[in-house]
Amino acid sequence: xxxxxxxxxxxxxxxxxxxxxxxxxxxxxxxxxxxxxxxxxxxxxxxxxxxxxxxxxxxxxxxxxxxxxxxxxxxxxxxxxxxxxxxxxxxxxxxxxxxxxxxxxxxxxxxxxxxxxxxxxxxxxxxxxxxxxxxxxxxxxxxxxxxxxxxxxxxxxxxxxxxxxxxxxxxxxxxxxxxxxxxxxxxxxxxxxxxxxxxxxxxxxxxxxxxxxxxxxxxxxxxxxxxxxxxxxxxxxxxxxxxxxxxxxxxxxxxxxxxxxxxxxxxxxxxxxxxxxxxxxxxxxxxxxxxxxxxx
Numbered sequence: 204x205x206x207x208x209x210x211x212x213x214x215x216x217x218x219x220x221x222x223x224x225x226x227x228x229x230x231x232x233x234x235x236x237x238x239x240x241x242x243x244x245x246x247x248x249x250x251x252x253x254x255x256x257x258x259x260x261x262x263x264x265x266x267x268x269x270x271x272x273x274x275x276x277x278x279x280x281x282x283x284x285x286x287x288x289x290x291x292x293x294x295x296x297x298x299x300x301x302x303x304x305x306x307x308x309x310x311x312x313x314x315x316x317x318x319x320x321x322x323x324x325x326x327x328x329x330x331x332x333x334x335x336x337x338x339x340x341x342x343x344x345x346x347x348x349x350x351x352x353x354x355x356x357x358x359x360x361x362x363x364x365x366x367x368x369x370x371x372x373x374x375x376x377x378x379x380x381x382x383x384x385x386x387x388x389x390x391x392x393x394x395x396x397x398x399x400x401x402x403x404x405x406x407x408x409x410x411x412x413x414x415x416x417x418x419x420x421x422x423x424x425x426x427x428x429x430x431x432x433x434x435x436x437x438x439x440x441x442x443x444x445x446x447x448x449x450x451x452x453x454x455x456x457x458x459x460x461x462x463x464x465x466x467x468x469x470x471x472x473x474x475x476x477x478x479x480x481x482x483x484x485x486x487x488x489x490x491x492x493x494x495x496x497x498x499x
Contacts, residue, residue: 209461211400211447212454213417217378218446218487218494219251219258220281222326223265225440229323230262237301237320238283238328239294239371254376259283263443270325271439276384276430276482278442280319280327284379289367291316291332292359297371298330299355309358311351314339314420318355324440331379339420346404346420348413380422381445383484384430388412390481391425398465399486400458422447436483444477445484448491458488 224230231250234240240252240259251258260281271277285291295318299306307319307327317331340347367374385391391412395401401414404421410428413421423445427433449455452474459471462478469478475489 209400209457210402211416211458212449214450215416215422215454216448216491217381217422218448218489219253219261220278220378220381220445221261221263221443222278222324223268223440223443224262225266225268225270225324227262227264233301233323234260234262237298237305238330239297241372254372254374257375257377259376259378261443265440265443268438268440271436271441273429274433275439276386276433276436277439277484278326279382279384279424279426279429280329281378282317282329282331282380282382284377285330285332286375288316288332288358288362289364290371290374290376291318291330292362292364293367293371293374294330294376295355296359296363296368298328306355309353309355311353312348313351314346314348316353316358318353318358326441327382329382333379333420336418344404345406346413348405348420380424382424382426383442383480383482384433385425385427385480385482385484386430386433388425388427394480395423395425398461398467400461433482435481442484445486446494447486447488448494449488450491452490455488455490 234252242250243253243256243258244251249263251261253259298320305320307321309318315331315333317329320328388409395414396403404415405413411426413424415422459476462469467478469476474493477487479485
């Protein structure tokens with residue numbers, strides 16, 4: 204039985220997503236020009252890109268690695284959350300203008316409005332805006348989500364403004380959630396819910412799992428749409444690490460105890476722990492203040 208002590212903090216946040224990159228010039232150009240992110244820090248040849256002083260994506264050079272195959276586990280998409288519909292529309296417009304062929308679709312998910320792109324090295328990206336929580340519907344502990352039509356041109360006509368275009372880089376954004384490709388949903392639930400301490404918020408016909416902390420619709424998701432039966436990942440381009448930040452060292456310590464009880468190998472400094480999920484997707488859980496200081 205899961206107790207409150209076994210749950211991740213309701214005040215956790217998704218942090219920087221690190222990508223292993225083959226062509227830094229090409230990828231840096233995309234994230235800056237298409238997505239309107241700025242370089243907020245540099246380290247070890249890599250770049251942290253974000254809005255203001257908040258890093259969202261960490262591009263780390265990894266020459267010699269290959270792009271993963273379609274059926275392998277790894278990143279499905281990094282989801283960037285915008286504060287309002289006008290800010291979302293401004294970045295959707297710049298991403299579409301940068302290269303229309305990288306647009307991958309759009310959907311009204313009831314809890315959110317989302318637009319999907321693929322970066323030049325095949326990493327999925329979601330740009331989205333949340334409807335107010337008072338408008339979300341829950342049934343038997345599950346949040347109601349769907350994938351309804353959301354025509355991009357109509358959306359831009361309704362929400363794109365001169366002010367949002369000119370102020371694109373000044374508008375705040377964050378990593379709202381991270382969606383992974385995994386080999387099977389049952390193993391994902393055992394790891395992310397039973398061991399890590401997320402709460403399950405939705406499923407989809409045994410093909411996808413959505414989990415969160417604090418009643419959000421989802422901070423992480425896992426699916427088998429392209430990767431059913433996939434085993435542990437090879438060292439490839441793409442996802443390098445997912446950062447999750449929590450308020451204090453007690454939160455890190457409680458998670459370390461849970462991982463140790465389940466026999467999960469980890470590196471533990473007290474202020475953060477680093478470990479792999481069953482598919483070798485690397486997760487770092489850090490005290491929020493420590494994570495913020497690392498990029499100053």
